[in-house]
Amino acid sequence: MINVIRNTFCIFKRNKEFIYLITIQPLLIFLLMSFLLPYSKTHNIAVCDHSENSAVSQALEKMEGIKAVDISEDSVTEKLIGGSAELAVIVSADGTAQIIGFGGSEVEGAVTLCVENALSGTGEAVKTSINAAPKRGMPIGNSLGFMIFKTLTASNLLAALLIQERNNKMKDRIMLSGIKTGYYIGGMAFVYLVFMMIGSAVYYLAARLFQFDLGMKQPVGFLLMMFTANVLSVTIYLFASTLVKKEDGLWFMASFVLLPMALFSGVLFPYEFMPDIMKKTGALFPQRWISRGIENMQQYGTITAALPQMAMVLGLSAVLFGIAVFRSRRRH
Numbered sequence: 001m002i003n004v005i006r007n008t009f010c011i012f013k014r015n016k017e018f019i020y021l022i023t024i025q026p027l028l029i030f031l032l033m034s035f036l037l038p039y040s041k042t043h044n045i046a047v048c049d050h051s052e053n054s055a056v057s058q059a060l061e062k063m064e065g066i067k068a069v070d071i072s073e074d075s076v077t078e079k080l081i082g083g084s085a086e087l088a089v090i091v092s093a094d095g096t097a098q099i100i101g102f103g104g105s106e107v108e109g110a111v112t113l114c115v116e117n118a119l120s121g122t123g124e125a126v127k128t129s130i131n132a133a134p135k136r137g138m139p140i141g142n143s144l145g146f147m148i149f150k151t152l153t154a155s156n157l158l159a160a161l162l163i164q165e166r167n168n169k170m171k172d173r174i175m176l177s178g179i180k181t182g183y184y185i186g187g188m189a190f191v192y193l194v195f196m197m198i199g200s201a202v203y204y205l206a207a208r209l210f211q212f213d214l215g216m217k218q219p220v221g222f223l224l225m226m227f228t229a230n231v232l233s234v235t236i237y238l239f240a241s242t243l244v245k246k247e248d249g250l251w252f253m254a255s256f257v258l259l260p261m262a263l264f265s266g267v268l269f270p271y272e273f274m275p276d277i278m279k280k281t282g283a284l285f286p287q288r289w290i291s292r293g294i295e296n297m298q299q300y301g302t303i304t305a306a307l308p309q310m311a312m313v314l315g316l317s318a319v320l321f322g323i324a325v326f327r328s329r330r331r332h
Helices: 002-014 016-036 055-061 073-082 108-120 141-152 156-167 170-175 181-209 220-241 249-265 276-282 286-300 303-331
Strands: 043-049 066-070 087-091 096-100 127-130
Touching: 002 181, 016 141, 016 181, 043 055, 043 073, 055 066, 055 087, 055 108, 073 087, 087 108, 096 108, 141 181, 141 220, 141 249, 141 286, 156 170, 156 181, 156 220, 156 249, 170 181, 181 220, 181 303, 220 249, 220 286, 220 303, 249 276, 249 286, 286 303
Parallel strands: 043 066, 043 087, 096 127
Antiparallel strands: 087 096
């Protein structure tokens, strides 16, 4: 197995395209999506109104570029952390209001003034307050969906190498040395996984360097979830390499299997706004498990909150690896 690892490392190290696809390209996508996607003409303001009228919502809706979204008080934190609301306005029954945000919103002052005017128009006592939460950097959610999809499709080159070695009989010559199929596949997968994890670590360090907001108290949890996604990506393509005869078939895997799964999982589009049938379908896919694990760490502030999702992803990875070894042994 050591020889397999050494030889595979040399093959990947000589391939400049491999280094680019695993480390540089994800970083470029991350920076591009993070800086371009945040800009929107509409600012979503979550409103939880316990008063007898909807004066605040009506006043906010009249503001240009503002969209008031009625929510329950229990979902305020979720909406703010998830990025679906920029600010939250909680109006109590006694006519006081609290404006909650993470700081740095360009419309915060305008919203505050609008809420004060709306409440004063009711003839009730007015008292507004803004929480002193620290200012956030660029939210990681702007590029997260693209990075999850890119990560899960990044093992294409590993599958291509396995198919090439099978077709040119290199695998047969390796098997004649007495190495077991599991060690052969495992050695190649290990090298590729190490390179992928380096790419994810570069991605994570760039996020920290540019002070992007990961939305969680323990940011390293985000890196652990990306490492988990790396494992899944490798095993998906190990399995795919046993299904197709030529490298061209791998394109079908990404375009007609992983991409639809990503769409149903809410990775590329907001999950909470999808129809119930799509939500139930998407909940069965590993992309949703990864995204949900990150959301749990953001909401509860601990890495342990994502352990169930990590376990599900790693469990599926183990199953895919086992099937890949079994099918590869039979094809040999």
